[in-house]
Amino acid sequence: MISQDLLFQIKNNQDAGNFKSAHTICERKLPELTDISDISFKERKIKNLDIFYKDKYSNKIGESFSPAVINSNLMGMIFNISALDVLSQDSYIPFDISKANKKTIYTVVKNALNHYVEKYAPHIFIYDWGMENYNFYIRKPLGTGEDYNNYIKNISGNSFLLSACVSLFSALIKKSIDKPHIFSAVVDNSSSLFAIDSFDIKKQIIIDELKDAKLMVVSSKHDDKKVTKFNDFIEVCNHILPNLESHIKDQILGLGKQKISYSVTEVELVDNNLKTTLVEYNHDAIPLREIKEVNKYFFRNTDIFGKQINGVIISGIKPNYYLPTICLHGNVKNGIVNFIASRNTNDDIKEENKKCAVVIGVKSSGGTYEVGDIIYYRSIKEK
Amino acid sequence: MNPFIENMLNPPPKFQVGQIWWNYELKRELVISDTKLLKEEKVVRTMLIGSSSLYNDLAEEYDIKIPKGDTSFPSERTIFILTSGPTYFNQLNVFVGILPQYLIKKIINAEKNYLQFFNLQKNSQQSYYLRHEYEKLFNVRMNAINIYETAKRTLIFTLDQSKEIVKNRSTPMVNDHTEPYRIAADDNDSKKEKIEVADNFWDLELENSSKALEFINSEKLVVRLNQINDVLYLIFYTSLTKEIKNIVFTFNDNSSRSRNLTINNKAAATPLNEIIKGTGEYKLSFEIEYEKYSFDFEIK
Numbered sequence: 201m202i203s204q205d206l207l208f209q210i211k212n213n214q215d216a217g218n219f220k221s222a223h224t225i226c227e228r229k230l231p232e233l234t235d236i237s238d239i240s241f242k243e244r245k246i247k248n249l250d251i252f253y254k255d256k257y258s259n260k261i262g263e264s265f266s267p268a269v270i271n272s273n274l275m276g277m278i279f280n281i282s283a284l285d286v287l288s289q290d291s292y293i294p295f296d297i298s299k300a301n302k303k304t305i306y307t308v309v310k311n312a313l314n315h316y317v318e319k320y321a322p323h324i325f326i327y328d329w330g331m332e333n334y335n336f337y338i339r340k341p342l343g344t345g346e347d348y349n350n351y352i353k354n355i356s357g358n359s360f361l362l363s364a365c366v367s368l369f370s371a372l373i374k375k376s377i378d379k380p381h382i383f384s385a386v387v388d389n390s391s392s393l394f395a396i397d398s399f400d401i402k403k404q405i406i407i408d409e410l411k412d413a414k415l416m417v418v419s420s421k422h423d424d425k426k427v428t429k430f431n432d433f434i435e436v437c438n439h440i441l442p443n444l445e446s447h448i449k450d451q452i453l454g455l456g457k458q459k460i461s462y463s464v465t466e467v468e469l470v471d472n473n474l475k476t477t478l479v480e481y482n483h484d485a486i487p488l489r490e491i492k493e494v495n496k497y498f499f500r501n502t503d504i505f506g507k508q509i510n511g512v513i514i515s516g517i518k519p520n521y522y523l524p525t526i527c528l529h530g531n532v533k534n535g536i537v538n539f540i541a542s543r544n545t546n547d548d549i550k551e552e553n554k555k556c557a558v559v560i561g562v563k564s565s566g567g568t569y570e571v572g573d574i575i576y577y578r579s580i581k582e583k
Numbered sequence: 584m585n586p587f588i589e590n591m592l593n594p595p596p597k598f599q600v601g602q603i604w605w606n607y608e609l610k611r612e613l614v615i616s617d618t619k620l621l622k623e624e625k626v627v628r629t630m631l632i633g634s635s636s637l638y639n640d641l642a643e644e645y646d647i648k649i650p651k652g653d654t655s656f657p658s659e660r661t662i663f664i665l666t667s668g669p670t671y672f673n674q675l676n677v678f679v680g681i682l683p684q685y686l687i688k689k690i691i692n693a694e695k696n697y698l699q700f701f702n703l704q705k706n707s708q709q710s711y712y713l714r715h716e717y718e719k720l721f722n723v724r725m726n727a728i729n730i731y732e733t734a735k736r737t738l739i740f741t742l743d744q745s746k747e748i749v750k751n752r753s754t755p756m757v758n759d760h761t762e763p764y765r766i767a768a769d770d771n772d773s774k775k776e777k778i779e780v781a782d783n784f785w786d787l788e789l790e791n792s793s794k795a796l797e798f799i800n801s802e803k804l805v806v807r808l809n810q811i812n813d814v815l816y817l818i819f820y821t822s823l824t825k826e827i828k829n830i831v832f833t834f835n836d837n838s839s840r841s842r843n844l845t846i847n848n849k850a851a852a853t854p855l856n857e858i859i860k861g862t863g864e865y866k867l868s869f870e871i872e873y874e875k876y877s878f879d880f881e882i883k
Binding site: 207211236241245247251286342 | 783785786792802803821
C-alpha cells in the first residue's frame with residue numbers, strides 16, 4: 201500500500217503544477233508495488249503527469265512562464281502568465297497587476313516593438329498596437345487541482361514583470377517563444393532588468409521541472425553561470441525569439457491596430473511622358489498624442505525623396521500640417537533633385553485617368569518646373 | 584448546404600457560451616449565457632431569443648440585438664437578457680449556430696450585470712407581451728433546478744461490509760439494459776479535460792478505498808464498491824483481462840445490466856446511481872475471461 205505521505209507529496213506537487221517533480225517521486229520513491237490498485241495508480245499517474253507536463257509547456261502565442269515561491273512551505277512553482285485580448289475561459293484566472301506596473305509593461309513592450317519594426321520594416325510605423333485591449337491572466341494548468349488558486353494567490357513581488365512583458369510582446373508580435381524559458385526579473389521603464397528575491401529556490405524548481413537552469417532568464421546582476429543573464433528587454437527578445445527579422449517582414453501588415461506606411465511606384469507625367477516617382481502614404485487617423493512619433497517616422501524616411509532624379513509626387517498624407525513638416529526637413533529641402541509636388545485630388549480629370557499634383561519645390565537652378573506648376577500624371581499600367 | 588441544416592447535422596462537441604440551440608418544448612431558440620454548472624450539475628444558463636424580427640420593438644436598451652448577417656438567422660433578432668435562467672443541457676435539442684465574438688462578450692457582460700439590469704426594469708411592456716413565453720420558460724427552468732438539486736444530493740446509502748462474500752457460478756436473469764449518455768465526438772481539448780477528470784477520479788478512489796466495500800482483493804483482481812463525490816461506483820482493478828462482461832445487479836427479482844467495461848491502466852469503473860436507488864439486498868455478478876463471479880451485498 202502506498203503511504204499517505206507519498207500520496208500527499210505527489211498530490212501537492214501535481215496541484216502546484218510541478219508535474220516533473222511529482223513524476224520523479226512516482227518513479228524513485230514508490231517501492232516495489234504488489235497491489236494491483238497501487239500498480240495501476242503508479243502507471244496511470246506517470247502517464248498522466250507526462251500529458252499534463254507537455255500541455256503546460258506547449259508554447260502558445262502570448263504566454264510565458266515565471267517562477268514563484270509558495271511562502272507557506274517555501275516550495276517553488278512555475279506559473280504561466282498569459283496576455284489575452286479576448287474574454288477569458290474557465291482555465292484562465294485574472295491576474296491583477298497594478299496601474300504602475302501595467303504602465304511599465306506597456307512602455308517596455310512598446311519600445312521593443314517599435315525598435316524591431318523600425319529595424320526590420322522601416323517603411324511602416326505602428327502608432328497604435330492596441331495594447332490596452334490586453335489583460336493578463338494566469339493559466340491554470342491541466343491536471344492541477346481545484347485549489348490551484350490557493351497556490352497562486354500569494355504570489356507577490358515584481359519579479360513576474362519580465363514574464364508579463366514577454367507574454368504581451370509575444371501576443372502583439374504574434375509569435376510564440378521557441379522554448380519554455382522561465383523569466384524572473386524586475387523591469388523598469390527604461391527596459392533595464394533588475395535582480396529578484398528567492399533566487400536559489402526559483403533556480404532549483406527550474407532544475408527539478410525542466411532539468412536545465414539555463415532556461416531561466418534573469419538579470420545579469422545575478423552572479424550565476426548556470427542561468428541565462430541579460431541587461432535589458434531587447435536582449436531577452438533577441439534570445440528567445442529567433443528569426444524575428446523574417447517574422448516581422450512577413451507578418452508586418454497584420455500586426456498592430458493602426459499604422460502608417462508608404463509605397464513607392466513609378467508613374468508617367470502626361471505632358472512629356474517623363475517617368476517620375478509617386479510616394480504614396482497610407483494610414484488611419486493619427487491621434488494628436490502620436491504627432492511627434494509620426495514626424496520621427498517621416499524624418500527617418502526622408503532619403504526616399506532625395507533619390508528621385510525625375511521628381512517626386514507625395515500623396516496620401518493627412519492632416520495637411522505633416523506635408524510642410526516633411527518638406528522643411530533639411531534632407532528634403534536641400535536634397536530636391538528635380539521637383540517635389542503635392543497631390544491635388546480636386547483637379548483630377550477622371551474620365552481620362554489623369555491625376556493632378558502641384559509643384560511645391562524645385563531644385564535651386566536649371567530645373568524644368570517652377571513652384572506652382574500644375575502637373576498631371578497617370579500610372580504606367582493605365583497608359 | 585443551408586447553414587441551418589449544416590449546423591443541425593454538425594452540433595459542436597461541447598456546450599459553450601454564445602451557442603444558439605432550439606428547444607422543442609418552447610419552440611424557440613435559446614442562447615447559452617453561462618456554462619459554469621455544466622460539468623457537475625449538467626445545467627447551463629440560457630437567454631431567450633425573440634422568435635422573429637417582430638419582437639425587436641420590445642427590446643430594452645440593455646437587450647442584445649443580433650444584426651442580420653451575423654448569424655444564420657435571416658433577419659435581425661433580439662436576445663432578451665431578463666429571460667436568463669437555468670436550462671438542463673438535454674433540453675438544448677438542436678444546434679442552430681453561434682454568435683460572433685463581440686456578441687458573446689455582450690452576453691457575458693449581461694450575465695455578469697444581470698441584477699443591475701433586472702433592477703432597471705420598470706413598467707416594461709416586454710414582460711406583458713412575452714408572458715406566454717415566460718410561462719413556458721418556467722417549466723424549462725424548474726426542470727433544470729430539479730436536475731441541479733438531484734445532482735447535489737448526498738447519497739444516503741451506507742455500505743455494510745458485514746455480509747459474507749460468496750463466489751458462485753449462477754447465471755442471473757437479465758431484463759434491463761442501460762447505456763450511459765455520450766456526446767458523439769470530442770476535440771483535443773475535451774480529450775485532455777477527460778484525462779484530467781479521470782485522473783482526479785482515480786486519485787479519489789484510492790484515497791477513499793479504506794471505506795469501500797470490497798468483494799475481491801487478490802494479487803490480480805480487486806473488485807469493490809466505493810463512494811466517490813457522493814456517487815457509488817463499481818470499481819475493478821485487474822491485470823487478467825481487457826474487458827469485464829455481463830455485469831448485472833439484481834434487486835427484488837429485477838435485474839439491471841451495466842455496459843461492458845473496458846480496462847484502461849489496469850482499472851475500470853461504472854457509476855451505480857441509476858442502478859442502486861434504494862436500501863436492501865442486492866446481488867452483483869460479472870464475467871472475467873469466461874469465469875463468472877457473483878456476490879450478495881446489502882445497502883443500508
